[in-house]
Amino acid sequence: MNRNHPQPPVALTIAGSDSGGGAGLQADLHTFAAHGVHGTSVVTAITAQNTRGVTAARAVGADLVRAQLDAVLGDFAVAAVKTGMLGSGELLAVVAEYGRDDRLPNLVVDPVMVATTGDTLFEGDPTAYLRGLGPLATVLTPNLIEAQLLLGRAIASVEEMREAARALATFGPRAVLVKGGHLGGPTAEKAAIDVLWCDGQMLDLAAPRVATRNDHGTGCTLASAIAARIALEHPLTQAIAGAKAYVTEALKAGAAWRLGTGPGPVHHHHGRKSTAL
Numbered sequence: 001m002n003r004n005h006p007q008p009p010v011a012l013t014i015a016g017s018d019s020g021g022g023a024g025l026q027a028d029l030h031t032f033a034a035h036g037v038h039g040t041s042v043v044t045a046i047t048a049q050n051t052r053g054v055t056a057a058r059a060v061g062a063d064l065v066r067a068q069l070d071a072v073l074g075d076f077a078v079a080a081v082k083t084g085m086l087g088s089g090e091l092l093a094v095v096a097e098y099g100r101d102d103r104l105p106n107l108v109v110d111p112v113m114v115a116t117t118g119d120t121l122f123e124g125d126p127t128a129y130l131r132g133l134g135p136l137a138t139v140l141t142p143n144l145i146e147a148q149l150l151l152g153r154a155i156a157s158v159e160e161m162r163e164a165a166r167a168l169a170t171f172g173p174r175a176v177l178v179k180g181g182h183l184g185g186p187t188a189e190k191a192a193i194d195v196l197w198c199d200g201q202m203l204d205l206a207a208p209r210v211a212t213r214n215d216h217g218t219g220c221t222l223a224s225a226i227a228a229r230i231a232l233e234h235p236l237t238q239a240i241a242g243a244k245a246y247v248t249e250a251l252k253a254g255a256a257w258r259l260g261t262g263p264g265p266v267h268h269h270h271g272r273k274s275t276a277l
């Protein structure tokens with residue numbers, strides 16, 4: 001690499017489109033750009049979506065998903081990959097096939113199944129995630145609802161989140177981050193607590209809870225920030241803790257925004273001075 005013209009590392013998101021621009025591959029590409037990482041994308045689904053919910057969704061055909069994967073992986077030196085909405089067991093199987101062929105390095109799997117608005121984003125057996133992508137994942141990042149669906153049991157406390165992280169790790173990922181954004185109770189009112197199981201060690205990642213209604217796409221943003229930081233060669237635990245800090249700052253910086261009439265997007269580019277001035 002020429003020292004005077006350093007080039008960005010490349011990351012890939014395999015995800016669905018959010019027409020409102022706050023979640024999905026739009027959030028992922030914002031996040032990659034905010035980290036100085038070149039973002040490539042494989043579109044798995046198109047959703048008609050805004051801050052109030054999803055009104056329609058259609059999957060991209062398996063052939064076209066394969067063609068996009070081949071186009072990106074056949075040309076770029078991809079350093080890290082993030083999966084978001086895969087939509088169906090069929091597309092999950094395609095991604096798993098590329099993973100088994102060692103073509104998806106440093107794989108961050110966000111097992112997207114249900115939007116915070118309650119809309120279903122995965123038609124298939126949740127355990128396919130664990131069987132298909134668990135052994136291939138570097139990091140698995142379920143939210144509370146997804147962890148419950150994956151394990152088939154209720155999770156209602158930080159201790160149960162720790163047990164869930166340990167149980168999910170037995171399916172093969174190097175790290176499991178169980179996100180507590182949707183946890184209730186007095187502790188969770190003040191702090192947004194995630195639980196990380198990484199290389200056999202348990203860590204609580206806590207941040208002050210930001211008072212905001214704009215939390216659309218926080219999960220996508222967190223997982224893509226992890227992939228971006230891995231692409232930037234941060235050690236894994238640091239990449240995950242740093243990604244959480246990035247999300248907290250993005251929530252704070254976008255708290256006063258009124259983009260859309262429901263829970264709006266976070267400020268992905270909070271670290272950058274405005275170019276509008």
Ligand SMILES: Nc1ncnc2c1ncn2[C@@H]1O[C@H](COP(=O)(O)OP(=O)(O)OP(=O)(O)O)[C@@H](O)[C@H]1O
Nearest residue numbers: 116143179180181182192209210215217218219220
């Ligand atoms: N109000 C908040 N203040 C601080 N951190 C938060 C807040 N809400 C969520 N988080 C953090 O944001 C990250 C994403 O967590 P969350 O559980 O909301 O994921 P998700 O449900 O997958 O998100 P999405 O809204 O994209 O579906 C976690 O690190 C969580 O702790």
Ligand SMILES: Cc1ncc(CO)c(N)n1
Nearest residue numbers: 016017018023024085115
């Ligand atoms: C396309 C898409 N992917 C993921 C999520 C989860 O936030 C969403 N709402 N929409």
